[in-house]
Amino acid sequence: MHGTPEQLIACHECDLLMTRVANKPNEDVICPRCHARIFYTSINSIERLLALSVAGLILFIPANIFPILSLQVFGQSQSEIILQSALSLFDGGLVLVALLILLFAIVVPLFQQVILFYISFTLHYRREGRLLRQAMHAYQHLRGWGMLEIFMLGVLISIIKLKDIADLHIGLGLYSLAALIVVTTLSSVFFNPHQIWHQIDLRRQKRATDDR
Amino acid sequence: MTDKPRFKSARESGYLLCIDCEKLHPLSLEGELCDRCGARLHSRVPNSMNLSWASLIAAVILFLPANMLPIMTFKSFGQGEPSTILGGILHLLDQDMLLIGLVVLFASIVVPVLKIIAMTILLCTVQFRLQTNLRQKTLMFRIIEWIGRWSMLDIFVIGILVALVQLGNIAHIEGNDGATAFAVVVLLTMFSAIIFDTRLIWDNGVTDLPSDNSDEKDTP
Ligand SMILES: [Zn+2]
Ligand SMILES: [Zn+2]
Numbered sequence: 001m002h003g004t005p006e007q008l009i010a011c012h013e014c015d016l017l018m019t020r021v022a023n024k025p026n027e028d029v030i031c032p033r034c035h036a037r038i039f040y041t042s043i044n045s046i047e048r049l050l051a052l053s054v055a056g057l058i059l060f061i062p063a064n065i066f067p068i069l070s071l072q073v074f075g076q077s078q079s080e081i082i083l084q085s086a087l088s089l090f091d092g093g094l095v096l097v098a099l100l101i102l103l104f105a106i107v108v109p110l111f112q113q114v115i116l117f118y119i120s121f122t123l124h125y126r127r128e129g130r131l132l133r134q135a136m137h138a139y140q141h142l143r144g145w146g147m148l149e150i151f152m153l154g155v156l157i158s159i160i161k162l163k164d165i166a167d168l169h170i171g172l173g174l175y176s177l178a179a180l181i182v183v184t185t186l187s188s189v190f191f192n193p194h195q196i197w198h199q200i201d202l203r204r205q206k207r208a209t210d211d212r
Numbered sequence: 213m214t215d216k217p218r219f220k221s222a223r224e225s226g227y228l229l230c231i232d233c234e235k236l237h238p239l240s241l242e243g244e245l246c247d248r249c250g251a252r253l254h255s256r257v258p259n260s261m262n263l264s265w266a267s268l269i270a271a272v273i274l275f276l277p278a279n280m281l282p283i284m285t286f287k288s289f290g291q292g293e294p295s296t297i298l299g300g301i302l303h304l305l306d307q308d309m310l311l312i313g314l315v316v317l318f319a320s321i322v323v324p325v326l327k328i329i330a331m332t333i334l335l336c337t338v339q340f341r342l343q344t345n346l347r348q349k350t351l352m353f354r355i356i357e358w359i360g361r362w363s364m365l366d367i368f369v370i371g372i373l374v375a376l377v378q379l380g381n382i383a384h385i386e387g388n389d390g391a392t393a394f395a396v397v398v399l400l401t402m403f404s405a406i407i408f409d410t411r412l413i414w415d416n417g418v419t420d421l422p423s424d425n426s427d428e429k430d431t432p
Contacts, residue, residue: 008227010222012411013410013411014350014414015223016414033219034410035347035350035351069376073383074379076379078378084375085372085374085375086371088375089391092374094388094391096396097371097391101368101371136233145361150364153362153368154365157316160309160312161304161309161369161373162376165383193234194234197234197235
């Protein structure tokens with residue numbers, strides 16, 4: 001197989017070398033050897049990402065300041081926001097577990113939305129974006145570490161576990177969390193690293209010719 | 213392009229793929245920085261096998277305390293005792309909460325066990341240069357990588373319950389050390405999968421098996 005690197009692509013999962021085929025929009029290129037999805041194009045994903053990241057950042061606020069659940073037993077009541085599920089374990093001495101909940105259920109999801117906003121805003125409005133590469137690396141490495149949907153399932157399981165013991169009420173925080181999960185799931189679907197790296201490449205080339 | 217029905221990897225052909233931005237470089241740039249994304253270029257993830265084995269073995273060792281130690285204690289009017297992961301599941305099944313019991317059983321026990329078995333198979337495949345069912349093994353890797361994070365479920369449940377049930381003497385839940393051990397097991401299995409380089413599976417050589425002929429038509 002011969003050609004310049006520009007005409008060739010390699011599979012990221014099995015390292016198979018192939019000639020680059022021009023793929024039509026919305027048509028995937030599948031690795032013939034290991035069946036990994038190598039290449040896919042989506043139309044206008046930057047604009048969608050921008051919209052989704054703004055929605056995500058907004059939804060993040062009610063999801064974290066309003067109670068997700070409240071419970072009543074014998075006239076006593078208790079309600080909790082997401083952060084408290086980490087803090088209570090911290091108080092109980094399970095520092096590592098508390099830290100993981102804090103990371104996976106709050107910090108990482110927030111960070112992902114901020115990064116996504118930065119990337120899509122910079123590309124869409126053609127801003128300078130000095131941190132674009134770092135942002136891309138961070139977003140790609142954080143994939144899978146935001147676990148809002150697992151946290152949500154945890155809330156549902158807790159409800160079922162407690163329903164015979166106490167009166168439970170679902171709070172505004174939980175509805176916001178559900179909406180936030182929809183938004184973050186959609187944005188991870190529309191996030192197309194190939195397209196974005198390609199755009200970053202084009203910007204850099206353009207800047208290089210402008211400088212000359 | 214001279215077409216011979218043999219799969220050839222980028223490395224065999226003198227190329228190297230940046231794993232961060234998927235730009236193709238000449239193999240001679242090994243160890244340099246990618247000019248597009250700035251990541252360090254490596255044809256294969258350095259030390260992948262050692263780190264993957266090490267974290268897998270550590271996970272196996274910790275799996276026992278994670279399941280033997282209590283993860284939380286529910287107390288109501290002074291009554292109640294610590295429960296383990298399995299104890300919690302059995303309690304749910306006992307109370308006719310079959311579906312939810314099965315969900316927790318799946319996330320907390322079935323998934324970690326399957327993940328440990330699958331990673332062992334994959335690491336042995338590379339270590340002993342096995343050449344069978346490579347495509348199925350790759351598919352297995354994708355599945356466990358996706359499903360592994362759901363093992364964090366019980367950790368979140370503990371956090372949610374402990375935060376909510378703090379009613380002094382009436383009802384009170386606290387977390388125990390088993391939760392820490394279990395969280396570390398989940399982290400270690402996730403790390404073992406992340407650091408594992410799937411390309412190593414395909415490096416064993418003969419992957420142009422005659423039975424794969426159906427796919428050759430795709431090549432232009
Ligand atoms: Zn492949
Ligand atoms: Zn790169």
